[in-house]
Amino acid sequence: xxxxxxxxxxxxxxxxxxxxxxxxxxxxxxxxxxxxxxxxxxxxxxxxxxxxxxxxxxxxxxxxxxxxxxxxxxxxxxxxxxxxxxxxxxxxxxxxxxxxxxxxxxxxxxxxxxxxxxxxxxxxxxxxxxxxxxxxxxxxxxxxxxxxxxxxxxxxxxxxxxxxxxxxxxxxxxxxxxxxxxxxxxxxxxxxxxxxxxxxxxxxxxxxxxxxxxxxxxxxxxxxxxxxxxxxxxxxxxxxxxxxxxxxxxxxxxxxxxxxxxxxxxxxxxxxxxxxxxxxxxxxxxxxxxxxxxxxxxxxxxxxxxxxxxxxxxxxxxxxxxxxxxxxxxxxxxxxxxxxxxxxxxxxxxxxxxxxxxxx
Numbered sequence: 001x002x003x004x005x006x007x008x009x010x011x012x013x014x015x016x017x018x019x020x021x022x023x024x025x026x027x028x029x030x031x032x033x034x035x036x037x038x039x040x041x042x043x044x045x046x047x048x049x050x051x052x053x054x055x056x057x058x059x060x061x062x063x064x065x066x067x068x069x070x071x072x073x074x075x076x077x078x079x080x081x082x083x084x085x086x087x088x089x090x091x092x093x094x095x096x097x098x099x100x101x102x103x104x105x106x107x108x109x110x111x112x113x114x115x116x117x118x119x120x121x122x123x124x125x126x127x128x129x130x131x132x133x134x135x136x137x138x139x140x141x142x143x144x145x146x147x148x149x150x151x152x153x154x155x156x157x158x159x160x161x162x163x164x165x166x167x168x169x170x171x172x173x174x175x176x177x178x179x180x181x182x183x184x185x186x187x188x189x190x191x192x193x194x195x196x197x198x199x200x201x202x203x204x205x206x207x208x209x210x211x212x213x214x215x216x217x218x219x220x221x222x223x224x225x226x227x228x229x230x231x232x233x234x235x236x237x238x239x240x241x242x243x244x245x246x247x248x249x250x251x252x253x254x255x256x257x258x259x260x261x262x263x264x265x266x267x268x269x270x271x272x273x274x275x276x277x278x279x280x281x282x283x284x285x286x287x288x289x290x291x292x293x294x295x296x297x298x299x300x301x302x303x304x305x306x307x308x309x310x311x312x313x314x315x316x317x318x319x320x321x322x323x324x325x326x327x328x329x330x331x332x333x334x335x336x337x338x339x340x341x342x343x344x345x346x347x348x349x350x351x352x353x354x355x356x357x358x359x360x
Contacts, residue, residue: 005308005311005312005318005321006032006033006304006308007032007033007325008033008321008322008324008325009033009303009304009305009307009308009311009321010029010032010033010034010300010304011033011034011035011036011325011328011329012285012290012291012292012307012321012324012325012328013029013034013036013281013291013292013294013300013303013304014036014037014038014080014082014262014291014292014293014294015029015034015036015037015038015294015295015296015298015300016037016038016040016265016293016294016295016296017037017038017039017040017295017296017297018040018041018042018045020039020059020063020064020066020067021067022037022067022070022071022074023296025296025297025300025301026296026300027074028300028301029296029300029301030071030074030075030079031074031075032304034075034300035075035077035078035079035080035328035329035332036079036080036082036132036291036328036332037067037071037079037080037081037082038082038083038134038293039064039067039081039082039083039092039130040083040084040092041084041090041092045090046090049089049090049150049151050094051091051092051094055094056094056095059094059096060096061096061127061128064081064093064096064128064129064130065127065128065129067081067129068081068128068129068130069129077329077332077333078329078332078333078335078336079332080131080132080177080328080331080332080335081129081130081131081132082130082131082132082133082134083125083130083132083133083134084133084134084135085097085121085125085130085133085134085135086134086135086136086137086151087100087103087106087135087136087137087153087163087164087167088100088102088103088106088150088151088152088153089135089137089148089150089151089152090151093124093125093128093130096124096128097121097122097124097125097128098117098120098121098124099121100117100118100121101117103152103153103154106153106163107154107159107163111162111163111165111166112166114163114166114167114170115166115167115169115170115173116170117170118166118167118168118169118170118171118174119170119171119173119174120170121170121171122170122171122173122174122175122176123174123175125174125176126174126175126176130176131175131176131177131332131335132176132177132179132224132335133171133176133177133178133179134179134181134226134262135167135171135178135179135181136153136163136164136167136168136178136180136181137151137152137153137181137182138153138160138161138164138180138181138185138210138213138214138217139152139160139181139182139185139186139187139210139228140152140154140155140156140157140160140185140187140209140210140213141154141155141186141187141188142155142187142188142209143187143188144188144189144190145186145187145188145189146190146191146192147186147189147191147192147193147194147198148186157209157210157212157213160213161212161213161216161217164180164213164216164217164220165216165217165219165220168180168217168220168221168222169220169221172221172222172223175335177223177224177260177331177335178222178223178224179222179223179224179225179226179260179262180214180217180218180222180224180225180226181225181226181228181264182226182227182228182229182241182264183214183225183226183227183228183241183247183251184207184210184211184214184227184228184232184235184241184247184250184251185207185209185210185211185213185214186198186200186210186228186230187200187202187206187207187209187210188200188201189230191270193228193229193230193240193264193268193269193270193271194229194265194268194269194270195269196269196270197231197269197270197273198229198230198231198270199230199231199232199233200230200231200232201233202234203234204234204235206234207232207234207235211255214251214255214257215255218255218256218257222259223259223260223331224259224260224261224262224331225251225257225259225260225261225262226242226261226262226263226264226293227241227242227244227247227248227251227261227263227264227289228240228241228242228264229241229242229264229265229268229270229271230270231270232244232247235247235250239283239287240264240270240271240273241264242263242264242266242271242284242287242289243263243266243271243280243283243284243287243289244287245286245287245288247287248261248287248288248289249288252288260290260291260327260328260331261288261289261290261291262289262290262291262292262293263284263289263291263292263293264293265293265294265295266280266281266284266292266293266294266298267294267295267298277294277298277299277302277303278299278302278303278306278307279306281294281303281306281307282306282307282310282315282316285307285316285320285321285324286315286316286317286320289324290324290327290328291324291327291328307321
């Protein structure tokens, strides 16, 4: 494969792993053109909506700083360092950053207060090298949804939009990219999409509350959006949102979102739907996704090679791949440029706050 094409193929992958060490697979990915990593959590932590006691006891800010610095060095370029840092849900950074109020407590706070708390929390994360939050969750949940249980902001679209926009303003003011998820809004689903096929039933009218929230967060300037893992028969009866050209076209063309589109976990059963991970990755790119979330154990080299092969076989437009790569690299570069332009951030230390300039 050509070096340019190879680097583009690796750059559209977002590998997730649970620890704070770069193993051989991830190092090779970064050396070959990868520019994004997700510092994730274990399945048990995901289900518990809480990081393990051992993780909370042992991890430090220095660990995050170290892995971010190593990732940049191996890539030889700015790198997106992502975490799940949700409101009332999964908070990967646990005690290392100032805590956020619970979902119920957020409803009692003004938008100004939510933005201020979000800025303080995100500023701490930024010092640690993190520059991408896979948050907030903006799904307006009105029915059964075990997948988003204890992760969503409730059934009121006005409150979900208000809290989410305030969070986005605070986080992005601190220099971290916010990701609104999961488009177009999973108001109900009976199954966990990680382990079973999930469907959001109902006509288009049922999706309007969720779509209105996405209109609001797009208006607030959110820089990234993640389509979800379920199938929406009203939009596309065959493909999950993350691999559906119809769903992503709705986001891009109708809602006029021109930011970064990050797929949900392509390893999820509900997205794979008995297809291979390589075919699923190519489908997601053809649908319009820019950055593909996958497990670091899913075969990064094989996925990248399949993307290159698809381009050479005419199954994936070369310019579509290069545009996705440019979008990802541009977001990483812009994140670094914001810091180098003189962004100052503060983070909590015992007895007060320390403000420092950081280069990331």
